[in-house]
Amino acid sequence: MKFKFTLAAVIVAGAATSLTVQAGTLEDVKSKDYLSCGVSTGLAGFSQKDEKGNWSGLDVDVCRGVAAAVLGDASKVKYKPLTAKERFTALQSGEIDILSRNTTWTQTRDTSLGLNFAGTIYYDGTGFLVRKKLGVKSATELDGAAACIQAGTSTELAISDYFRDKKMSFKVVTFDTSDQTRSGFESGRCDFLTSDQSQLYALRIGLKDPAGAIVLPEVISKEPLGPVVRQGDDAWFNIVKWVVNASIEGEFQGVTSANAKTLRASGKPGQKRLLGTEGDLGMKLGLSPDWAYNIMTQVGNYAESFERNVGQGSPLKIKRGINAQWNNGGILYSPAMR
Amino acid sequence: MSVPPNYIQTSKSRGSFFNNPANRALIYQFLLLMGLGYFFYIIISNTMSNMEARGIKSGISFLGETAGFDILMSLIPYDSTHTYGKTFIVGLLNTLLVSVIGIFLATIIGFIMGVAHFSRNWLISKSSTVFIETFRNIPLLLQVFFWYFAVLSSLPSARQSLSIGEAFFLNVRGLYLPHLAGDEGSVVVYGAVFIAITSIIALHRFAKIQQEKTGKQLPVLRLSLAILIVLPLFATLIMGTPFHWELPVLKGFNYQGGTTIIPELIALSLALSIYTGAFIAEAVRAGVQSVPHGQTEAARSIGMNEKQIMKLIIVPQAMRVISPLLNSEYQSLVKNSTLATAIGYPDLFTVFVGTTLNQTGQAIEIVFMTMAVYFAINMFISVLMNLFDKKVSLITR
Numbered sequence: 068m069k070f071k072f073t074l075a076a077v078i079v080a081g082a083a084t085s086l087t088v089q090a091g092t093l094e095d096v097k098s099k100d101y102l103s104c105g106v107s108t109g110l111a112g113f114s115q116k117d118e119k120g121n122w123s124g125l126d127v128d129v130c131r132g133v134a135a136a137v138l139g140d141a142s143k144v145k146y147k148p149l150t151a152k153e154r155f156t157a158l159q160s161g162e163i164d165i166l167s168r169n170t171t172w173t174q175t176r177d178t179s180l181g182l183n184f185a186g187t188i189y190y191d192g193t194g195f196l197v198r199k200k201l202g203v204k205s206a207t208e209l210d211g212a213a214a215c216i217q218a219g220t221s222t223e224l225a226i227s228d229y230f231r232d233k234k235m236s237f238k239v240v241t242f243d244t245s246d247q248t249r250s251g252f253e254s255g256r257c258d259f260l261t262s263d264q265s266q267l268y269a270l271r272i273g274l275k276d277p278a279g280a281i282v283l284p285e286v287i288s289k290e291p292l293g294p295v296v297r298q299g300d301d302a303w304f305n306i307v308k309w310v311v312n313a314s315i316e317g318e319f320q321g322v323t324s325a326n327a328k329t330l331r332a333s334g335k336p337g338q339k340r341l342l343g344t345e346g347d348l349g350m351k352l353g354l355s356p357d358w359a360y361n362i363m364t365q366v367g368n369y370a371e372s373f374e375r376n377v378g379q380g381s382p383l384k385i386k387r388g389i390n391a392q393w394n395n396g397g398i399l400y401s402p403a404m405r
Numbered sequence: 406m407s408v409p410p411n412y413i414q415t416s417k418s419r420g421s422f423f424n425n426p427a428n429r430a431l432i433y434q435f436l437l438l439m440g441l442g443y444f445f446y447i448i449i450s451n452t453m454s455n456m457e458a459r460g461i462k463s464g465i466s467f468l469g470e471t472a473g474f475d476i477l478m479s480l481i482p483y484d485s486t487h488t489y490g491k492t493f494i495v496g497l498l499n500t501l502l503v504s505v506i507g508i509f510l511a512t513i514i515g516f517i518m519g520v521a522h523f524s525r526n527w528l529i530s531k532s533s534t535v536f537i538e539t540f541r542n543i544p545l546l547l548q549v550f551f552w553y554f555a556v557l558s559s560l561p562s563a564r565q566s567l568s569i570g571e572a573f574f575l576n577v578r579g580l581y582l583p584h585l586a587g588d589e590g591s592v593v594v595y596g597a598v599f600i601a602i603t604s605i606i607a608l609h610r611f612a613k614i615q616q617e618k619t620g621k622q623l624p625v626l627r628l629s630l631a632i633l634i635v636l637p638l639f640a641t642l643i644m645g646t647p648f649h650w651e652l653p654v655l656k657g658f659n660y661q662g663g664t665t666i667i668p669e670l671i672a673l674s675l676a677l678s679i680y681t682g683a684f685i686a687e688a689v690r691a692g693v694q695s696v697p698h699g700q701t702e703a704a705r706s707i708g709m710n711e712k713q714i715m716k717l718i719i720v721p722q723a724m725r726v727i728s729p730l731l732n733s734e735y736q737s738l739v740k741n742s743t744l745a746t747a748i749g750y751p752d753l754f755t756v757f758v759g760t761t762l763n764q765t766g767q768a769i770e771i772v773f774m775t776m777a778v779y780f781a782i783n784m785f786i787s788v789l790m791n792l793f794d795k796k797v798s799l800i801t802r
């Protein structure tokens with residue numbers, strides 16, 4: 068009895084003193100000397116592990132960029148594969164330092180989860196993947212069809228909105244992981260698979276018969292994808308935000324992994340400011356002056372990252388489209404880096 | 406060995422309140438309770454203030470907001486314009502449905518397989534053993550996947566459905582059955598069914614009393630069947646058959662109309678009932694084995710046949726052993742039904758903890774509500790099974 072009581076007292080005392088201490092993520096990352104990054108369980112072009120265990124993709128490059136900027140080494144990242152359902156809890160609980168998992172920036176998520184979106188790295192929208200032999204040419208012909216979706220995604224909402232708006236009926240089969248979703252589609256459980264369009268291209272190349280499925284032309288929602296951090300740690304929020312901007316600005320300024328070294332010494336003022344030989348942009352973020360130089364040399368600018376992972380240098384062959392620079396027909400625009 | 410002093414005696418003689426162990430125990434228990442209360446208070450208030458500090462929304466007002474997503478299957482009217490609160494009910498009903506189906510089938514499978522073990526036929530008794538050992542030892546999740554993808558991949562597409570008489574259709578989207586829709590006057594038939602069932606129960610009572618008094622046995626089974634068929638049939642004819650069949654018809658992508666049983670429900674029910682059935686079979690086997698062989702011999706010597714021995718001697722005694730085991734198997738089945746989420750069967754876990762939690766972000770409230778539901782279902786099962794337990798132990802005296 069006495070023992071039990073003492074135990075209870077100790078626990079109570081412990082609980083009472085466990086205050087809401089939340090160390091700065093920057094210090095935390097620096098002291099453990101790696102970045103913990105939440106990614107998908109495997110999605111070609113965005114975050115995928117190869118046979119050797121190396122992660123690559125557009126989302127992965129955000130983490131590598133942050134690691135390069137903060138730790139000077141893009142490889143100092145530990146990846147944590149997360150399903151759509153697990154991702155926000157993992158970030159809220161501090162299990163990861165940054166979530167970079169094709170996550171749509173929505174107002175609800177931004178304002179009610181205690182999280183902040185640090186920018187957009189890919190402007191996407193919900194699309195449809197259908198089997199060719201169904202003979203469907205447009206989403207408007209899908210009345211009465213069944214959809215395979217991954218649970219816990221914004222897609223679940225977008226698809227309901229669309230069918231309600233078009234006064235069409237449909238059935239939705241929701242799966243936990245993207246593998247299960249794909250198997251559901253392949254086994255014919257549903258007529259179409261729906262997700263962000265970029266992910267449809269990625270899922271399509273993973274099908275047994277990729278040529279037997281097509282992505283319909285319709286895009287029915289806004290899905291701006293970007294990295295997420297915990298709310299209330301502004302220093303860290305700023306870092307992630309400006310790492311994203313630096314990669315976009317790098318392309319705009321014509322800084323690449325190949326020429327960064329030369330431009331650092333002899334570039335235009337804007338290039339030099341980005342690369343840390345002029346001004347003190349790095350210091351203002353609490354980082355070293357060569358933070359963006361490290362991103363450029365180790366990860367490359369946005370265009371390099373895009374082409375390597377989802378563009379012409381990849382099996383996905385996605386065109387830049389609206390993800391081109393603003394002066395090139397797209398909407399990518401980094402705020403001024405000065 | 407020295408004799409310890411009489412503790413209570415001495416403390417009483419000293420007369421100190423605190424030296425009385427009974428009082429002391431009371432005080433410690435009170436303090437522990439206070440401590441525990443404080444502990445939970447601290448945890449809850451800490452969580453609340455932490456969540457507020459981190460800008461995480463809390464409270465249960467979200468239950469009244471529009472859900473905005475669709476659900477594959479619902480026993481009540483539901484669409485994406487309904488509330489999050491409704492998604493809770495939809496999920497809950499689907500959980501109850503698969504649990505009831507699972508418990509029902511598992512019990513039948515379990516009893517058949519358990520009794521089959523004692524069959525004199527070598528093949529039957531061996532297959533019971535193989536069944537039990539196989540399905541008890543493969544992880545349930547694998548079995549769920551197996552049934553789901555085995556069922557899915559062996560079924561044809563909607564346009565090539567298997568059909569029986571253009572009324573039943575089976576394809577990869579599920580099993581489509583004709584739906585018996587009641588017209589005006591169908592209430593009378595439902596009433597007749599109700600009366601039939603009540604009179605069957607009465608008949609059983611009567612037959613039992615009759616047997617105890619006179620020793621005569623009535624053909625209860627045949628009589629019951631006759632009542633069950635004749636009464637409703639009579640009502641149907643009188644009311645001019647107040648029913649019509651709604652047949653599923655192929656429209657666009659799939660069959661519409663009639664009743665649909667989705668493959669997720671079929672696969673999950675199969676997996677749960679076979680897995681749990683294997684455990685119940687094992688319990689039944691143990692129960693039957695616990696009845697001493699002498700009982701059978703005694704029964705034989707007074708001229709009972711094998712069927713009577715099973716029904717009147719062995720099963721009632723075996724039930725004493727089986728019933729508590731059944732209780733825990735049923736409870737496991739309910740908890741295991743959350744594996745629905747792996748194949749997308751929209752049970753409470755898939756819908757509420759899966760989608761609703763992710764759309765609202767209100768993890769604590771939702772997880773707590775869900776835990777409470779599973780707790781309540783299992784408490785309910787426990788209460789029912791305890792009643793049942795009392796009944797079987799009374800019968801055997």
Ligand SMILES: N[C@@H](CCC(=O)N[C@@H](CS)C(=O)NCC(=O)O)C(=O)O
Binds near residue numbers: 217245
């Ligand atoms: N942009 C969507 C994400 C959609 C999503 O998760 N898509 C699936 C495609 S089926 C995916 O990427 N799955 C990968 C995984 O679960 O690892 C959102 O933020 O809700």
